[in-house]
Amino acid sequence: MALDGSTAEAKLANAKALLTAAASFAATVVLARSVAQDLLPPQLREYFYVGFRNIFSRFSNQLTMVIEEMDGLGPNQIYDAAETYLATKVSPSTHRLKVSKPEKEDNITTTIESNEEVIDIFNGVKLQWFLVCNQIQRENFHNPRLPYKSTVRSFELCFHKKHREMILKSYLPHVLLQAKLLKQQTKTLKIFTFDPQHMYNRLSNLWIPTNLDHPATFDKLAMDSEIKGFILRDLERFVQRKEFYRKVGKAWKRGYLLYGPPGTGKSSLIAAMANYLKFDVYDLELAEIQRNSDLRKLLMGMANRSILVVEDIDCSIEFRDRQSEGGEEDDPESSSSRRRGLVTLSGLLNFIDGLWSCCGDERIIIFTTNRKEKLDPALLRPGRMDVHVHMSYCSPCGFRLLASNYVGIKNHELFSEIEEWILRAKVTPAEVAEQLLKGGDGEKALSDLIEFLKTKTRGNEEAEAKIRQEKEGEEEENGTGTVS
Secondary structure (H helix, E strand, O other): OHHHHHHHHHHHHHHHHHHHHHHHHHHHHHHHHHHHHHHOOHHHHHHHHHHHHHHHHOOOOEEEEEEEOEEOOEEOHHHHHHHHHHOOOOOOOOOOEEEEOOOOOOOOEEEEOOOOEEEEEEOOEEEEEEEEEEEEEEOOOOOOOOOEEEEEEEEEEEEEHHHHHHHHHHHHHHHHHHHHHHHHHHOOOEEEEEOHHHOOOOHHHOEEEEEOOOOOOOOOOOOOHHHHHHHHHHHHHHHOOHHHHHHHOOOOEEEEEEEOOOOOOHHHHHHHHHHHHOOEEEEOOHHHOOEHHHHHHHHHOOOOOEEEEEOOHHHHOOOOOHHHHHHHHHOOOOHHHHHHOEOOHHHHHHHHHOHHHHOOOOEEEEEEEOOHHHOOHHHHOOOOOOEEEEOOOOOHHHHHHHHHHHHOOOOOOOHHHHHHHHHHHOOOHHHHHHHHHHOOOHHHHHHHHHHHHHHHHHHHHHHHHHHHHHHHHHHHHOOOOOOO
16 A cells, blocks of 8 residues: 555656646746747747747648748739738737838728738638748849848648648638638729820730729619619629629620710719729720720720720710721721721720620620710620610609708608609709709708709700701791691
């Protein structure tokens, strides 16, 4: 019994000694890490961290994937996605963050600093991310005596080896998708214009960006609620049907034709679509383009998830008839060729519906016109202009929305009278908005609007009577008048 008691006491003493040693080692590691964090230069600290990770990795079941910032000469898409994604996974224990705001952007962005650890949980699996930055000395070709240092960045993703397939097939695609959605939600919208002087430079220089700060939204658009609802549903269906377009063999694009009198809100609708989808806008001036090949190059220079706008398509360029295109191009001295340049209708059709239209995904093409009847039928068929939206004169529904937005009145005893005159006056939403804007507040603005609508109606009736008189006079001169 004494021997057994001695053995038990010896085992207990050994266990205490091991626990004490482990506690001392852990305390030493914590102290060393704290001292290293505070005293060691970042380069030396990084050297020790990398060395320890390499030593422990040899005796571990952990697998480390290295995701470098550059893939050859171009950026690594997975690195960019991870940088965006991990900014949402930073824990309260994180000590260092990088904060930036580009000059022409609206949002402040945060990213993790070098040697910081970020923990992510995916499908119950713990994943460790590290940002590693290495200083590399490179040769200065202009002055070999003054070499320069550059920073090479990479992410290290650590996890158990048994999860390798899941990481490659599920987790990394998840990171790419989430980063794409995050960038769309926080992006600063741009409107791009074409610069003819840069046509023969790199594709990235073809379009000049400017921030798109247009405040239009679907809630503020003064248009029929049914048309507005239809457009919203169509846009939602379009952005959610990537696999459907691929399955049926169609380019992932959608064409809209907005037609109607000036001032009916075509430009505001385009801005509302851009704000709703978070799509950049590319404003294309066809009259500035000299040939079909330039048109194709411009298409290649556009980004995905964008809206291409060609305003006033009926008067922006005079297209040649398709049957006569060949003959005129063969004759470089033709006055018609010189006047119209080398952009043809068939070139535009191939741009929006041919093989070159497949050079990008998730694009919307919008044509606007005041005179739909002047357009070639080939431009209007489904597959090119899929949705035709008539931007009509102001309706009673549109007036009520304008009254709410401009003077803060949602209902008033004068509304019924105003709506009667709205139907007769053929007035655009822009005209109604201008009257409400300058008419003051409350009831006075509504009263002034009634007077404006009455004047507008009388003017329209006088103009129509004058047109009838002129037509009757022409018929009498031609001997085609009605004999009583």
